[in-house]
Amino acid sequence: MKIEKLTPAFKDYLWGGTKLRDVYRKPCDFDKVAESWELSTHPAGESRISGGEFDGMTLNEYFKAHPEVLGENVRRFDNFPVLIKLIDAKSPLSIQVHPSDEYALEHEHEYGKTEMWYIVDCDPGASLYFGVNRAITPEEFRKRIEDNTVEEVLNRAQVHPGDVFFIEAGTLHAIGAGILICEIQQNSNCTYRVYDYGRLGADGKPRELHIEKALAVSKLTPAEGAGAVPEEKAISGGSAARLGQCKYFTTDRYTVDSEICLDVGGCSFMSLTAVKGSGQIIGPENTVEFATGDTVFIPADTGAVTVKGKSALVAVSVKGE
The missing domain is CATH 2.60.120.10 (Jelly Rolls)
Known part of the structure; x- marks a missing residue:
């Protein structure tokens, strides 16, 4: 089988910038190009084959026609296990958390999400949130969400190109402004929004929060694996x-x-x-x-x-x- 170049699906979330189009030459005419889903079989945004015999075919169609291209290790999964994105955060993303497979399958009927971030580029002084900075109780967590002080108990990490963050399901996190990331994640789109800085969505209304579900899945002790520099x-x-x-x-x-x-x-x-x-x-x-x-x-x-x-x-x- 031949090597295939892919064409991504795009997302125009309100926090996105224009680097993916203007710097990385992505063929998208959105005003904001927040994400490109580079390797995706997820129904919310499938990537496609670009050029050659299978030009225009979705990855799902390609994999169904030629399952041998996946390899032996992929057969143990019910669906294709990986989703890869490029993310351009001009503004900060909401503080959020992803559930485990067990919780997500029971409550959302899809898999949970463990993911990792590779910092491709960032503005000087850019930072993100990764876990909590000390152990907190569910009661304190809820109160801080309600009184808009949740950022005070989150671990803020400055970032540099080449840094790596491994984010297990249940870890509170948020990409900060001025960061471009390559995200490798489970093939899931299940996210619980905890805090959104009081922003309004495209409809002029505050974006939905998922506080009860976030309380059920969040790990409220400091996380490991923040900002690791890989050994070359x-x-x-x-x-x-x-x-x-x-x-x-x-x-x-x-x-x-x-x-x-x-x-x-x-x-x-x-x-x-x-x-x-x-x-x-x-x-x-x-x-x-x-x-x-x-x-x-x-x-x-x-x-x-x-x-x-x-x-x-x-x-x-x-x-x-």
Whole structure:
């Protein structure tokens, strides 16, 4: 099977900016391009194949026609386990939390969401919220939401390009203003909004909060894994770093100085999102050109793949249990 370039779905949430269109060349005419769903089978925004034999086909259609491209490790899941986004936060996102699989399946009839953030770019001094800064009780949490002081008990972390945050289900969080993120997450769109700074939605009304559900799923003790700087290891032609891993996805960063070789075996597909630079991805059957912001899908069992050029790539696959 050939390597496929993808076209994302887009979201125009009120906090979004224009970098994805103006800097990363995303073909979208929204006034605000808050998110591009780069690798997605979720019904709220499916990505598509761009060019070649399957041009215009949704990923769901492609996977149903050719399930072998997913790899052995994906077969244990009821649905495709991963969703990858680029997120441009011109304004801060709401303070929110995602439920576990168990809670979400019972109450929302979809899976929960564990996710990770890779900071692609940010304004000087930009920050985000990650967990609480001390243990709090559910009663204090509720009161602080009601009297608009919840930010006082959240852990604020300054960010820099290359930082990594692993956000387990139940962790309170919010992306701050001036941050561009590559988000790798479970294939879910289940979010409970806790606090939204008093903002109004497009209809002129305050956006809905989900306080009772948030109280039921939030972890109210400080979280681990904030702002980790991944360890870089030299490989031929560049370097590699493990960014994060869970049962749903494994994420690596490859820095290409000239040319690197990757092996995509039968256990899992590999996706590559270019967060910097440009080049070529050369497989046994075809070659795909890429630039900053592009995402490609490499089918399982492709074998040896060569990446040429000068770039930084976020690679996602699914490892065995």
